[in-house]
Amino acid sequence: MDSFFLYAAVILTAIIAVPAYRVVKGPTVFDRLVGTNAIATKTIVLICLIGYIFDRIGMFIDITLAYAILGFVGSLTIAKYFSSDKVNVRFDD
Amino acid sequence: MKSISSQSLIVSFVVLMGFWYLMSGYFDFTHSLMGVISVCIVLAINYRLKKHTYFEGETDVIYDIRFSYVPFYFGWLLVQIVISGIHVAKILLSPSLPIQTSVVKFKVNYPNPHCKMILGNSITLTPGTLTVDIQGDEFIVHAISPNSFEGIASDEMPRQVLKLFTKDLHPVVSDFKVLQSKEELG
Amino acid sequence: MIDITSVFTIILVTAGIFFLLIGSIGTIRLPDFYSRTHATSKSDTLGMMLVIIGLIIYEGFTIDGGKLILVLLFILLANPIGAHALARAALHAGLKPTFEDHKKEDKEG
Incomplete structure (x- = not known):
């Protein structure tokens, strides 16, 4: 069972690397934000799996909760910032 | 206050x-x-x-929720999440990428604002639709394929949300229209 | 020795990782911002739900299982709200969705 969680975590790490292409490539700032959001949500699952690999799920699950809440608040803050009228975002159509 | x-x-x-x-x-x-x-x-x-009152007409709605209906609602939502995941997977794994995006605008008639919040979340989780903006009673929804907003147009999904709060149903969605160009978005 | 809970866990975690992979592919393949938000909001929610349900079955009725249920509920609430907030911010900043397919149809018809 431990080896299954290890393989699952390794495959998940490879999956997490895929949206990084979108973060680097763009084209608009919102595409980059979708990429970072996708990475952040998948990392929650990865931390849970790591907790089972090390048999310390009691500790890692608290980290997961804090990470999930911080990621959510951060994503909301960035969205709020970009939707305000004072911030001008330029799109190259 | x-x-x-x-x-x-x-x-x-x-x-x-x-x-x-x-x-x-x-x-x-x-x-x-x-x-x-x-x-x-x-x-x-x-x-x-x-x-603190955040918007006009805000009330404490805990008396109005029909707690007996909540499990049915979440069961329905769970089925919708699974269907929508498979729907997106089907689109992405087909080599031709059969998407046809469109934007839909409609007005809702609900007894309290919490209904609108729940409907917005439900729309995002159901197949092929994404809530983009809510202004007053007006929803702007982005759909990935033309037949994915049929659930909203036929009033089925908004009624599920209305059933959470009241027993006597009335038509919720009005002024339903599909936008054709960027100018109509305003 | 593999028992029945392990089998369920393996099936659910594998299915969840498949849907997370779909979400990743979606951010690469889809053409514009709003369609990409579709992929991340729906596929990722379903994938994470399946993985965490699998872990809950593996864990059983303990305090950590309860915390995993809490994480699951939080994800179900937060993921659509985050996608909606980003889409709303993009609309307010002036990023328009593409309507190319409709125009093609008009030309043909």
């Missing part, structure tokens, strides 16, 4: 106490006492936040 019912305070206390027990994992007297003190401090700090 709006009035807070005592039932609302009791529900908040029980939920926070349950959260304390889940987080600590100890059930003895000392930890319970510390939990009660913490929960009371949190409630006292958040009292003014709960009393």
Whole structure:
């Protein structure tokens, strides 16, 4: 069972690397934000799996909760910032 | 300033106490006492936040929820999540990428604003639709394929949300229209 | 020795990782921002739900299982709200969705 969680975590790490292409490539700032959001949500699952690999799920699950809440608040803050009228975002159509 | 019912305070206390027990994992007297003190401090700090009126006509809706219907609603939502995941997977794994995006605008008629929040979340989780903006009673929804907003147009999904709050149903969606160009978005 | 809970866990975690992979592919393949938000909001929610339900079955009725349920509920609430907030911010900043397919249809018809 431990080896299954290890393989699952390794495959998940490879999956997490895929949206990084979108973060680097763009084209608009919102595409980059979708990429970072996708990475952040998948990392929650990865931390849970790591907790089972090390048999310390009691500790890692608290980290997961804090990470999930911080990621959510951060994503909301960035969205709020970009939707305000004072911030001008330029799109190259 | 709006009035807070005592039932609302009791529900908040029980939920926070349950959260304390889940987080600590100890059930003895000392930890319970510390939990009660913490929960009371949190409630006292958040009292003014709960009393503050954020928008016009905001009321305490805890009396209006039909708790007997909540499990059915979540069962329906769970089925919709699974269907939408398979729907997106089908689109992405086909080599031709059969998407045809469109934007839909409609007005809703609900007894309270919490319905709109629940409907917005449900629309995002159901197949092929994404809530983009809510202005007053007007929803702007982005759809990935033309037949994915049929559930909204036929009034089926908004009625599920309405059933959470009241038994007598009435048509919810009005002024339904599909936008054709960027200029109509405004 | 593999028992029945392990089998369920393996099936659910594998299915969840498949849907997370779909979400990742979606951010690469889809053409514009709003369609990409579709992929991340729906596929990722379903994938994370399946993985965490699998872990809950593996864990059983303990305090950590309860915390995993809490994480699951939080994800179900937060993921659509985050996607909606981003889409709303993009609309307010002036990013328009593409309507190319409709125009093609008009030309043909």
